Amino acid sequence: MLRFIVLALVLLNGLYFAWSQGLLRAYGFAPAQQTEPQRLGQQIRPDAVRLLTAQEPSQSEAPRATGKPTACLQAGLFDATQSAQLRRTLAVTLPAGSWSLEETLEPARWIVYMGKYANAEDLAKKRAQLASLNLKFEPLTNPALGLGLSLGGFSTQTAATAALDAFSRRGVRTARVVQEREEVSGTLLRLPAADEALRTRLDELKPVMAGKAWSPCR
Template sequence: MKLRLLVLALFLANVFYALWAQGALAAWGLQPKAVHEPQWLAQQLQPQALALRQDSKLRQQAQRLNPTQCLLSPLLDTALAQKMEALAASNLPAGSWQSLPINTPGQWMLYMGRYPNEAALAKKRQELERLRISPIEAAPTEYQPGLSLGYFDNAEQAQAALSQMQARGVRNAQIVTLKAAVQGVHIRIDQATEAIRLELAKMRPVLQAQEFAPCS
C-alpha cells in the first residue's frame, strides 16, 4: 500500500513539474523565472557590425606572386626604336610603357701632348704663340703635360679647327674625344608585371641579344 502511494506521489510530482516548466500554471502565479545572461548577449556577434577587410598578409602574398618592376631597354637607334615601339603598342597594355628620347651632346678637344716634361711643354707653348695660335690652354689633368687648342661640341667642328691649325703650320695636333655624344631612345616600363616580362622575352630577337634591365 505504501509503495503504491509513493509511486503515485512521484507521478504527480513529475506531472506538476512539467506543467510548471512549460508555464501552464502561470495563471496561478506558478512559473519559472526568466533567465537573463547579459554577459553572453554582449559577446554575441552582431552581423550589422561586421565589415569585410583584406588581410595584409594576403596582399603581401599576392605581391610576391605577381611583383612589378621598373624596366628600361638598352639605348636603341632610330630604326630599332621604331620596331620596338610598334611591338610594344601591339603587345603591351596601353599606358604601361613610354619612349624616352636621349640626346646628350659630346665634347671634343684639339690637343697637343703628352710632352716628356714641363720644359718641353713650355717650348711648345712658345712655338704656338709665335704662330699666333689662340686659345692655348692647359689640357685637363688626365692629359698633362699637354695643351688644349680648343673645345668643341661636335666632331665636325673639331675636324675643321684641326685643318685650320695645320694650314697655319701647327704639327702633331690631334682630336681627343672627352665625352662621346649619346643619341637614341630608351623604352621604359615603370611597373612590369610577370605577364609584361613574358611579352618582353618574346621581343629579344628584335633587340639583337640585348635585354631590358632594371631601372637605375
C-alpha cells in the first residue's frame, strides 16, 4: 500500500512538472503563456508610456501652486459714526464676504515712558543712550505723548511698574509709568484673506479710514 502511494506521488509530481513546463501543450494542457506578446495585450494605454529625461522627474514632482498668497489685515478702532460711513463704502467697493466689521473692546494700555523732550535733537540723544544699553523702544500711539519714547506696553499698571523696576536696574533713571490709552470700545475692520487684487483696492477706502492704518491680524 505504501509503495502504491509513493508511486502515485512520483507520478503526480512528474505530471505537474510536465504541465508547468508546457510539455503537454500539444494535448491541450498547459498554463497561460507569460511571454511578451501576451503581456503587451494586457497593457492599458501602452501609447501613454514614455521615457523621462534625468531632469523631468524633479520637474514633475515640484509642488503645484495652490493659488495667490493671501494675508489677514485689520484696521481700527472706529466709532459709531465712522463705522456707518465705512460700512456704506465697503458695500460698494469691496467684494461681498471679503470684509467684516466686528464690535471690539480694546483694553487699557500702560507704557514705560521717557519724555517729553524739548526737541528732536534731545530725543535722538536719548535713543542713542538706550541703544548703548541694548534697550529697544516702541512707537507711541498717543500723539499727546510725543516727543517721547516707550520702552514697552502692558495691559495692566502692575505689569508696567514691574517692568520699570527691571529697567531701573539696567541703568534707566528718568522713565515712568503712564497710561497710553484708556479702555475703549469700537468697531474693527478685518479682511480675513486679502489677496493682491484686493490689496490694490484699499486706496479707495482712504477717505473713510479716519487715518487708521492697516496691520496684520492678531
